[in-house]
Amino acid sequence: MATITASERRAVAKREYDAFLAVCPSRRLLERISDKWVALVLAALGGDGPLPGETTVEGPRPLRFSELSRRISGVSQKMLTQTLRALERDGMVTRTVTPTVPVTVSYELTDLGRSLQGVMRGIKEWAESHMEEVLTHRDDYDHRQRGTAD
Amino acid sequence: MATITASERRAVAKREYDAFLAVCPSRRLLERISDKWVALVLAALGGDGPLPGETTVEGPRPLRFSELSRRISGVSQKMLTQTLRALERDGMVTRTVTPTVPVTVSYELTDLGRSLQGVMRGIKEWAESHMEEVLTHRDDYDHRQRGTAD
DNA sequence: CAGGATCCAGTAGGATACTG
DNA sequence: CAGTATCCTACTGGATCCTG
Numbered sequence: 001m002a003t004i005t006a007s008e009r010r011a012v013a014k015r016e017y018d019a020f021l022a023v024c025p026s027r028r029l030l031e032r033i034s035d036k037w038v039a040l041v042l043a044a045l046g047g048d049g050p051l052p053g054e055t056t057v058e059g060p061r062p063l064r065f066s067e068l069s070r071r072i073s074g075v076s077q078k079m080l081t082q083t084l085r086a087l088e089r090d091g092m093v094t095r096t097v098t099p100t101v102p103v104t105v106s107y108e109l110t111d112l113g114r115s116l117q118g119v120m121r122g123i124k125e126w127a128e129s130h131m132e133e134v135l136t137h138r139d140d141y142d143h144r145q146r147g148t149a150d
Numbered sequence: 151m152a153t154i155t156a157s158e159r160r161a162v163a164k165r166e167y168d169a170f171l172a173v174c175p176s177r178r179l180l181e182r183i184s185d186k187w188v189a190l191v192l193a194a195l196g197g198d199g200p201l202p203g204e205t206t207v208e209g210p211r212p213l214r215f216s217e218l219s220r221r222i223s224g225v226s227q228k229m230l231t232q233t234l235r236a237l238e239r240d241g242m243v244t245r246t247v248t249p250t251v252p253v254t255v256s257y258e259l260t261d262l263g264r265s266l267q268g269v270m271r272g273i274k275e276w277a278e279s280h281m282e283e284v285l286t287h288r289d290d291y292d293h294r295q296r297g298t299a300d
Numbered sequence: 301c302a303g304g305a306t307c308c309a310g311t312a313g314g315a316t317a318c319t320g
Numbered sequence: 321c322a323g324t325a326t327c328c329t330a331c332t333g334g335a336t337c338c339t340g
Binding site: 017018019020021022023025026027029030031033034035036038039040043044048071072073074088089090091112115116118119120122123124126127128129130131133134135136137138140141142 | 175176183185189194239266270273277280283285290291
Binding site: 214215216219227228231247250251252253254255 | 321322323324
């Protein structure tokens with residue numbers, strides 16, 4: 001009998017994943033992580049920038065729900081919870097509950113999460129550092145709308 | 151009078167962009183590029199993987215609309231057009247029309263687009279290479295739903 | 301504090317039909 | 321071929337209320 005373990009099958013399958021294919025599971029994973037909230041949560045947990053009210057810039061550390069909420073301005077509690085749950089389920093963050101009163105919950109990146117954060121941070125930083133260039137292109141594009149036959 | 155040019159103002163503002171802030175323009179740029187279709191279009195134009203039907207693996211080259219459409223399986227013509235327009239407007243792809251019959255339109259990454267593709271490709275590849283690990287975590291998470299008091 | 305549960309508006313995005 | 325235009329549904333995600 002061919003004793004093929006799950007990990008063996010997976011090792012083979014690994015090379016087959018192709019997000020260009022609509023039916024490939026990696027396509028759905030790509031959809032999940034191609035999300036602004038994911039990018040922002042990972043960046044926050046990854047220790048990008050100082051926390052509001054804090055002057056010292058420190059590295060990554062566990063953040064509480066309320067800290068994340070304050071850091072990522074404009075995020076609703078629903079989206080934050082939802083995003084954190086998904087990231088936890090996918091093994092990218094850990095959720096730690098400390099039974100104080102009231103309860104304290106903190107989130108932290110796992111190794112897997114950190115590896116993703118490496119690429120996701122790139123996106124947030126790209127957006128910030130290329131904003132001007134993009135704005136310039138938009139101006140050009142919008143103006144050129146008529147002058148085509150110039 | 152303080153003669154401050156637009157580019158000077160922008161050079162200063164550049165360091166101010168912070169996607170953590172809901173009101174910051176870079177937040178909206180982040181939303182725009184945190185999109186699966188953007189990731190896939192950039193990857194396709196960036197020359198990731200061989201084209202369907204082609205055996206030789208070549209680098210990036212301009213792709214026609216229909217080629218993109220075939221490469222990115224499952225994309226609707228609406229989303230593809232919409233994504234390409236947005237990328238063109240933001241200066242990340244060029245659109246070239248060759249007046250044959252019928253018309254030939256090809257898309258190509260700009261330098262700006264290539265710089266973004268550098269980080270976006272990371273995401274697609276991360277999804278593909280970490281699919282297994284994520285699946286394992288999901289199994290764990292879903293099973294652990296009851297056995298909490300174990 | 302850290303959510304769960306609901307309700308509900310806005311929009312993303314698919315399907316379809318038509319055009320230069 | 322490479323779109324544009326329209327219709328329409330389904331899901332996203334915000335606002336609100338409630339709980340341990």
